Amino acid sequence: MMAELQPLPCAVRLLSAVALGVLLAGPSSAAAGDAPPGKIAVVGAGIGGSAVAYFLQQHFGPQVQLDVYEKGSEGGRLATIFVNKQQYECGGASIHSLSLHMQDFVKLLGLKHRREVAGKSAIFSGEQFVLEETDWYLLNLFRLWWHYGISFLRLQMWVEEVMEKFMRIYKYQAHGYAFSNLEELLRSLGGETFVNMTQRSVAESLLEVGVTQRFIDDVIAAVLRSSYGQSVLVPAFAGAMSLAGAQGNMWAVEGGNKLVCSGLLKLTKANVIQAKVTGVSLHSSDGKALYQVHYEDDEGQASAFYDMVVIATPLHSSKSNITFENFDPPITDFPGSFHPTITSVIHGYLNSSYFGFPEPKLFPFASILTTDSPDLFFNAMDNICPVNISGTFRRKQPQEAAIWRVLSQQPLDKQQLKTLFRSYYSVQVTEWQAYPHYDSTKSIPPIILHDNLFYLNGVEWVASSMEMAAVAAKNVALLAYNRWYQDLEKIDQKDLMHKMKTEL
Helix, strand or coil: CCCCCCCCCHHHHHHHHHHHHHHHCCHHHHHHCCCCCCEEEEECCCHHHHHHHHHHHHHHCCCCEEEEEECCCCCCCCCEEEECCEEEECCCCCEECCCHHHHHHHHHCCCCECCCCCCEEEEECCCCEEEECCCCHHHHHHHHHHHHCCHHHHHHHHHHHHHHHHCHHHHHHHCCCECCCHHHHHHHHHHHHHHHCCCCEHHHHHHHCCCCHHHHHHHHHHHHHHHCCCCCCCEHHHHHHHHHHHHCCEECECCCCCHHHHHHHHHCCCEEEECEEEEEEEEEECCEEEEEEEEEECCEEEEEEECEEEECCCCECCCCCCEEECCCCCCCCECCCEEEEEEEEEEEEECHHHHCCCCHHHCCEEEEEECCCCCCCCCEEEECCCCCCCCCCCCCCCCCCEEEEEEECCCCCHHHHHHHEEEEEEEEEEEEEEEECHHHCCCCCCCEEECCEEECHHHHHCCCCHHHHHHHHHHHHHHHHHHHCCCHHHECCCCHHHHHHHHC
């Protein structure tokens, strides 16, 4: 819990601001004066890159030239594929109802929530279903209580407490406050408890609040396997964000979640450059930092100079080939690796016998999660709906050929496909380096790489989702703006909750 400290006297506050200025101000910030940056580069056009482009324009104004570099498609890990002339999500598929930035984007762009098509879930151990959802809410609660006692209530209380504190970020950001590193951001929301939650596992944290090991092994493991593709050893903060998604109302964008990215880039009139960024080198002009962005496109190698650069793509050796030159101290790849997730979209007839239902039409589940069993070769699978759902759309009956999305660590071989499906028409495989491999490092990357060079995607090492990227994008835009105009009172302000109550 954050301590409720008394506001500092004016003189002390002034001295603090001066001291903070020495630490935070760079030569380019001091030289910037009142003129906004002329050119800003954003590397990456996923949700983080497109959101930060929008927020930067919101703060610096439409006169700033925004160049967004993207080597692949706009949307990054938000992507769709075609099956039988219909599009289906094969990347980030769902958004939590409390994702306020994503909600705002959808409203701003005139997009719509996709119509929800009901379907039941179950958890499979490799031999049997350990938990099955029914059509009756009270029966579902009774089954949870019967199997796991009050563990599910303890889980709910723990997740709600984390989410309630996390929601403070929207108020801070609405008032222009930013954080120079992710630890400070977490500290402002939930004190040292939130920082510690990035260093200890979700299993450890839940056991501490009285959740049973059996509930963790059956339910928590299944949720984390379906979201991050990892075990209950993921950090507690990342785990809490994932579990909030499993509990809350989820939604998606009609036409595909990637429309948020393309819509924001179009709205900002950003200049999207189809190219792979290979490096950033530091130069100076009139005592002011200039960043040269080197890139490769179809015509060969080229470069351009910018007053400010935001890296909105992961800077880890398994993901990035971007080099940084002339920086002192040098900027190198950050420790840690990314975790492969294989998404197989299969049009076929489910082999319900494998799940203990010899009669296909009696199979009641649209979504199957799995426990952490060595015999299981997939993490989760669900009967998915297209991104455009008409009013007359109905989910396929279990005995009919349907579109299934299967998440696994390795590509499915023919024998494994035969285990899951009686027969199939098509298989489309996408390999994502989707999430950080949370066991690989405990360090959280910095946000500020140099005076006006920022790193957005370090937030993934705290928790990875569309909304976390949007929160990080808003923070980077505010941080860049406050540093440029030397508004240091708005950076790393201590005890913001108390300040909000007394001054705002």
